[in-house]
Amino acid sequence: xxxxxxxxxxxxxxxxxxxxxxxxxxxxxxxxxxxxxxxxxxxxxxxxxxxxxxxxxxxxxxxxxxxxxxxxxxxxxxxxxxxxxxxxxxxxxxxxxxxxxxxxxxxxxxxxxxxxxxxxxxxxxxxxxxxxxxxxxxxxxxxxxxxxxxxxxxxxxxxxxxxxxxxxxxxxxxxxxxxxxxxxxxxxxxxxxxxxxxxxxxxxxxxxxxxxxxxxxxxx
Amino acid sequence: xxxxxxxxxxxxxxxxxxxxxxxxxxxxxxxxxxxxxxxxxxxxxxxxxxxxxxxxxxxxxxxxxxxxxxxxxxxxxxxxxxxxxxxxxxxxxxxxxxxxxxxxxxxxxxxxxxxxxxxxxxxxxxxxxxxxxxxxxxxxxxxxxxxxxxxxxxxxxxxxxxxxxxxxxxxxxxxxxxxxxxxxxxxxxxxxxxxxxxxxxxxxxxxxxxxxxxxxxxxx
DNA sequence: ACGAATGTGTACTAACTAGTACGTTCGAAC
DNA sequence: GTTCGAACGTACTAGTTAGTACACATTCGT
Numbered sequence: 001x002x003x004x005x006x007x008x009x010x011x012x013x014x015x016x017x018x019x020x021x022x023x024x025x026x027x028x029x030x031x032x033x034x035x036x037x038x039x040x041x042x043x044x045x046x047x048x049x050x051x052x053x054x055x056x057x058x059x060x061x062x063x064x065x066x067x068x069x070x071x072x073x074x075x076x077x078x079x080x081x082x083x084x085x086x087x088x089x090x091x092x093x094x095x096x097x098x099x100x101x102x103x104x105x106x107x108x109x110x111x112x113x114x115x116x117x118x119x120x121x122x123x124x125x126x127x128x129x130x131x132x133x134x135x136x137x138x139x140x141x142x143x144x145x146x147x148x149x150x151x152x153x154x155x156x157x158x159x160x161x162x163x164x165x166x167x168x169x170x171x172x173x174x175x176x177x178x179x180x181x182x183x184x185x186x187x188x189x190x191x192x193x194x195x196x197x198x199x200x201x202x203x204x205x206x207x208x209x210x211x212x213x214x215x216x217x218x219x220x
Numbered sequence: 221x222x223x224x225x226x227x228x229x230x231x232x233x234x235x236x237x238x239x240x241x242x243x244x245x246x247x248x249x250x251x252x253x254x255x256x257x258x259x260x261x262x263x264x265x266x267x268x269x270x271x272x273x274x275x276x277x278x279x280x281x282x283x284x285x286x287x288x289x290x291x292x293x294x295x296x297x298x299x300x301x302x303x304x305x306x307x308x309x310x311x312x313x314x315x316x317x318x319x320x321x322x323x324x325x326x327x328x329x330x331x332x333x334x335x336x337x338x339x340x341x342x343x344x345x346x347x348x349x350x351x352x353x354x355x356x357x358x359x360x361x362x363x364x365x366x367x368x369x370x371x372x373x374x375x376x377x378x379x380x381x382x383x384x385x386x387x388x389x390x391x392x393x394x395x396x397x398x399x400x401x402x403x404x405x406x407x408x409x410x411x412x413x414x415x416x417x418x419x420x421x422x423x424x425x426x427x428x429x430x431x432x433x434x435x436x437x438x439x440x
Numbered sequence: 441a442c443g444a445a446t447g448t449g450t451a452c453t454a455a456c457t458a459g460t461a462c463g464t465t466c467g468a469a470c
Numbered sequence: 471g472t473t474c475g476a477a478c479g480t481a482c483t484a485g486t487t488a489g490t491a492c493a494c495a496t497t498c499g500t
Contacts, residue, residue, distance in 0.1 A: 014467080017477065036342050039258030042458060052479055053459085059477095063458065117404055118338045122256050125403035138408050162425065165409050169422075170429065172405075173397030177389065181396065183345035184337055188358050189385050202389075205382065205433075209390065212436040213429045236496090237447065262488060272449055273489085279447095283488065 020051050021059050028056075029070045033115035037067055037123060068127055071120065074113040075134045081106050082140040092152030096214065097207035099144060100171045104206050107175040108199065114179040141168055149214075158214045167210065174206045240271050241279050248276075249290045253335035257287055257343060288347055291340065294333040295354045301326050302360040312372030316434065317427035319364060320391045324426050327395040328419065334399040361388055369434075378434045387430065394426045 027048045032040045042063050046053035060066040085102050087095040107114055120128050128134055145164035152158030177185075182193040192198065247268045252260045262283050266273035280286040305322050307315040327334055340348050348354055365384035372378030397405075402413045412418065 014476075016466095020477080034342075036256045036258055036339070038256055039342075041456095043456095051477095054479060055477075057459065115342060117401065118342060119256070121401050121403045122254075122259075122335060122338060125407045128404055129407050135408060142409065165411055166422075166425065168409075169397065169405065170394065170425075172401070173393045174390065176397055176401065177393030180400070181337065181341050181392070183341045184348055185389065185392075187345045187349050188355060189362065189388075191385055202386075205386065205390075208436060208438075209429060209433045212432040212438070213425075216428060216432040218428075218432070240447085261486095263486095271447095274449060275447080277489065 017059075020049075020055060023049050023051065024056055024059065024066070025070060025073055028066050029074065029112050029116070032067055032070055032119065033112040036119050037127075040067075042066075064127070068131060071116060071127060072131055072133055074110070074116055075131075075138055077110070078106060078113060079137055079140055082144070085144065087144065087148060092148050092155060092158060093211045093215065095148040096152070096167070096210050099141075099148070100175075100206045100210045101203055103141075103171050104175045104178070104203050107179050111179055114176055117176070118180050152214060159216060162214065167214070170210060170213065171206065174209065178202060237279075240269075240275060243269050243271065244276055244279065244286070245290060245293055248286050249294065249332050249336070252287055252290055252339065253332040256339050260287075262286075284347070288351060291336060291347060292351055292353055294330070294336055295351075295358055297330070298326060298333060299357055299360055302364070305364065307364065307368060312368050312375060312378060313431045313435065315368040316372070316387070316430050319361075319368070320395075320426045320430045321423055323361075323391050324395045324398070324423050327399050331399055334396055337396070338400050372434060379436060382434065387434070390430060390433065391426065394429065398422060 024045065028040075028045050031045045031048070035041070040063075042053055042056060045066075046056055049055075056066055060069055081102070085099065087098055090098060142164045145167055149158060149162075149164055149167065153160045178193065185191065186193050244265065248260075248265050251265045251268070255261070260283075262273055262276060265286075266276055269275075276286055280289055301322070305319065307318055310318060362384050365387055369378060369382075369384055369387065373380045398413065405411065406413050
């Protein structure tokens with residue numbers, strides 16, 4: 001149901017049509033991320049595009065259809081980043097740090113993704129749940145983590161009562177927060193979250209945190 | 221500027237007026253948290269109140285004024301929770317765990333607060349920045365943390381290159397994520413974030429995490 | 441008791457916004 | 471070069487929504 005419209009157009013689409021759709025998606029991503037679902041204006045998206053509002057409805061059917069397409073696109077992007085991570089030859093703790101830092105890097109460089117996830121959560125993931133693609137494919141990160149944790153536990157350097165989803169949550173929480181709550185955090189604690197030196201320190205800190213947690217002697 | 225309207229009414233307000241305003245704020249909190257700023261409907265808030273839309277504008281001036289009042293109220297609530305935490309007699313690591321768990325408990329039981337913070341961040345904290353009260357008073361958590369960290373560092377059990385704001389970020393990130401990203405996380409990883417057993421485990425995990433990070437031998 | 445301020449309800453409006461009716465152009469196949 | 475469908479543009483509408491004009495009630499100090 002989700003992809004019906006775009007599927008129809010995927011075959012027999014001219015070069016120009018592909019560009020137009022991409023153009024719309026690009027602008028729509030920024031608009032939805034910046035203003036929320038209800039706050040986003042279809043007219044505003046159309047105005048910032050080479051094309052017109054008519055085309056948005058032609059290709060995406062409705063505001064909701066457009067939003068869904070935007071959501072699927074940003075999730076597809078993070079998926080492709082995750083697939084590119086190679087950790088086979090690293091020790092469990094180095095692998096953990098690599099995964100944590102990769103997530104941190106992705107999130108800090110893809111603010112729109114984080115904002116869209118926030119927005120989606122405000123709406124109780126009702127749109128995301130409609131997308132079989134996202135639900136089916138977005139567990140890559142977990143597969144990688146499971147393998148690393150299994151190795152770490154086998155080598156008796158990791159605790160065994162924290163699973164892959166927990167670790168993913170720890171990493172995601174930290175990386176998401178840094179971007180998602182940037183503005184309130186900056187305002188209240190008067191700390192520039194975009195300062196490169198600070199970001200560097202926080203990048204190291206997320207690795208420290210995950211490794212320290214998983215290798216903690218106290219809890220075993 | 222922010223508080224002008226409510227200040228005017230604070231003196232010489234009837235009992236009934238106080239109740240009406242409280243009623244409006246209660247309903248508005250839920251409506252804004254559930255639908256975002258743009259998605260929230262003033263008519264809907266009015267309908268769910270004992271009173272009418274007229275009164276919302278009478279007391280709060282505008283939709284934005286109402287939203288701001290809502291924001292200040294939820295921030296005042298967390299502030300009062302923070303003021304109630306007693307950690308003077310605890311060891312630094314126990315104190316850290318207590319603070320982390322208190323934050324976790326507050327956030328899991330105040331979903332509206334977390335949602336409003338998310339919403340505020342979508343709008344780049346432009347409303348929050350207008351509220352001197354929030355900016356002035358909401359650093360209580362940091363004061364507590366600073367004291368604990370200073371003690372831990374002095375006792376040579378904590379690392380000294382992570383400051384109070386960093387630790388607050390780690391704790392907040394974890395506690396926020398658990399609530400804020402509950403829906404997308406549940407949907408994708410098919411894990412019920414409201415399961416009491418899981419919440420219990422996660423409550424212990426946040427303490428483990430903070431203590432492990434701060435007492436990590438590797439980094440010193 | 442009375443006037444003045446505060447508190448309340450109803451009915452309205454002006455502006456906005458998602459979505460559409462209808463017509464046109466472009467490009468490829470025959 | 472004609473036909474057919476995909477791609478596109480303009481001008482519009484129906485419904486919604488923040489905000490208000492106006493009338494009325496309640497309370498309280500004097």
